[in-house]
Amino acid sequence: MIAGLIQLLTGVQGRWQGCEPNSRQRIYFANHQSNLDAPVIWASLPPLLRAKTRPVAAKDYWEKGRLRQWLANDVFRVVLIERSGITVHNNPLTRTDEALDAGSSLILFPEGTRQQAEDSGMNLFKPGLWHLARKHPEVELIPVWLENLNRILPKGEFIPLPLLASVTFGAPLRLEAGENKPAFIARAQAAVAALEASGEVS
Amino acid sequence: MPRETQWIAAILLGLLTIATLIGAWMARRARPGNASVANLNQRTRSWWWMVALFIAAASLGRATSALLFCAVSFLAPREMLTLSPTRRGDHRTLAWVFFVITPVQYALVYRDWYGLFSIFVPVWAFLFIAIRCALGQDTRRYHERVAKIQWALMTCVYFISHAPALLDLRIAGFEGRNLNLLLFLTIVVQLSDILQYVWGKLIGRHPVVPRLSPKKTWEGLIGGAGSAALVGMALWWMTPFSPLAALLLSLAIVAAGFFGGLAMSAVKRDAGVKDWSHLIPGHGGMLDRIDPCASPRRCSST
Numbered sequence: 001m002i003a004g005l006i007q008l009l010t011g012v013q014g015r016w017q018g019c020e021p022n023s024r025q026r027i028y029f030a031n032h033q034s035n036l037d038a039p040v041i042w043a044s045l046p047p048l049l050r051a052k053t054r055p056v057a058a059k060d061y062w063e064k065g066r067l068r069q070w071l072a073n074d075v076f077r078v079v080l081i082e083r084s085g086i087t088v089h090n091n092p093l094t095r096t097d098e099a100l101d102a103g104s105s106l107i108l109f110p111e112g113t114r115q116q117a118e119d120s121g122m123n124l125f126k127p128g129l130w131h132l133a134r135k136h137p138e139v140e141l142i143p144v145w146l147e148n149l150n151r152i153l154p155k156g157e158f159i160p161l162p163l164l165a166s167v168t169f170g171a172p173l174r175l176e177a178g179e180n181k182p183a184f185i186a187r188a189q190a191a192v193a194a195l196e197a198s199g200e201v202s
Numbered sequence: 203m204p205r206e207t208q209w210i211a212a213i214l215l216g217l218l219t220i221a222t223l224i225g226a227w228m229a230r231r232a233r234p235g236n237a238s239v240a241n242l243n244q245r246t247r248s249w250w251w252m253v254a255l256f257i258a259a260a261s262l263g264r265a266t267s268a269l270l271f272c273a274v275s276f277l278a279p280r281e282m283l284t285l286s287p288t289r290r291g292d293h294r295t296l297a298w299v300f301f302v303i304t305p306v307q308y309a310l311v312y313r314d315w316y317g318l319f320s321i322f323v324p325v326w327a328f329l330f331i332a333i334r335c336a337l338g339q340d341t342r343r344y345h346e347r348v349a350k351i352q353w354a355l356m357t358c359v360y361f362i363s364h365a366p367a368l369l370d371l372r373i374a375g376f377e378g379r380n381l382n383l384l385l386f387l388t389i390v391v392q393l394s395d396i397l398q399y400v401w402g403k404l405i406g407r408h409p410v411v412p413r414l415s416p417k418k419t420w421e422g423l424i425g426g427a428g429s430a431a432l433v434g435m436a437l438w439w440m441t442p443f444s445p446l447a448a449l450l451l452s453l454a455i456v457a458a459g460f461f462g463g464l465a466m467s468a469v470k471r472d473a474g475v476k477d478w479s480h481l482i483p484g485h486g487g488m489l490d491r492i493d494p495c496a497s498p499r500r501c502s503s504t
Contacts, residue, residue, distance in 0.1 A: 011280070154290050159297045162276065164284040 018171025291340030398426030
């Protein structure tokens with residue numbers, strides 16, 4: 001029902017441009033625009049895939065307040081990771097590894113908060129994706145482009161507007177043999193940015 | 203439901219059945235993958251849904267028809283505003299447009315408060331939007347952004363809201379049959395749109411406004427508008443008008459529809475798109491279906 005509400009609000013339909021929706025284990029990685037990002041990707045998946053796909057998000061944000069906790073734990077089953085004070089015991093990669101080992105697919109937003117990438121509106125990706133790709137070579141990496149969510153619910157606003165959003169799924173990416181971290185991360189970021197042109201709402 | 207309305211509903215369903223049969227026949231004869239036949243059939247299927255929804259809502263009474271058009275007025279501006287780049291500072295203004303101004307306009311229509319609903323959007327909401335955007339303190343392209351929001355409200359909410367308002371028009375000797383007026387207007391507008399397309403496809407040569415809309419031709423316009431107006435005249439028995447008055451009114455409706463459609467084409471072209479969205483299979487967006495209706499609504503209800 002929540003997925004239906006999100007679809008009604010944003011008119012979102014997944015556009016499967018580089019791949020088909022299927023039940024293979026996947027990591028969807030996308031540009032980050034608003035708090036609705038993960039819910040919108042999640043809602044644009046077919047119900048069967050939705051049930052086994054979990055967003056990865058910041059623990060400090062989703063653990064504030066009853067409503068957020070309920071949404072994070074019971075609705076989206078968010079994989080909560082730490083953003084600060086990272087030690088050996090609460091390494092964010094441990095959580096995501098566990099979720100992948102349990103057979104879930106993940107929704108991930110690899111953008112950092114500091115450095116802007118040169119040619120797109122995105123910030124530079126952080127290297128977590130590379131670590132996951134190396135540890136779980138069987139998992140497909142799907143680039144995803146989100147459009148218009150920054151207008152539907154910009155940061156700091158709490159009333160979402162019923163404008164139209166779009167979610168474009170690109171072709172799966174694989175870690176090439178011997179590909180190093182910066183090269184792979186740059187390629188992943190370029191794959192997301194390349195979907196922008198085709199991701200226009202109309 | 204008035205007797206005439208039942209007749210019209212029966213005729214429409216009959217026409218749709220014929221269109222569906224012809225479409226099925228063409229699909230069997232055409233080579234597989236013929237895009238225009240597929241599009242035609244998709245359009246016909248969408249028409250079934252739209253006619254069914256319209257008849258159901260209209261026959262259930264004033265409240266449901268107000269609700270149906272309110273839903274249209276919710277879906278249409280989202281298409282328009284999605285394509286008009288507004289800025290971060292407009293977020294709250296847009297929230298007002300969607301969640302306060304639109305419902306209030308329809309509440310006024312439902313309460314039949316003509317004195318207020320006829321000026322609520324063009325005067326009060328018009329000023330409110332300019333002020334609310336100014337309070338957002340973002341002056342970049344301020345004038346343009348304000349105008350875009352005001353336009354979306356006028357075309358998608360204000361004009362469309364006059365359709366259910368037809369149900370409240372008091373005409374001596376026509377009590378209880380106002381639903382016919384709404385149907386008459388809708389049929390003439392939509393038919394004119396379809397017939398202009400058909401005539402244009404068949405014999406269209408000379409574009410009316412080549413740079414704006416190369417597919418709208420004089421032949422299509424005259425043939426389509428003429429035949430739609432004749433159908434309007436033939437439907438005089440469902441209206442309070444004489445056949446001649448029905449013809450003249452149909453011509454006015456068709457002309458308003460054509461020019462309204464042109465203005466909306468210009469907006470689309472400015473935004474660099476062909477259809478407003480992909481909501482209705484084969485037709486494009488909600489606005490693609492209703493943009494020729496927006497301006498006749500206001501004319502015919504005054």
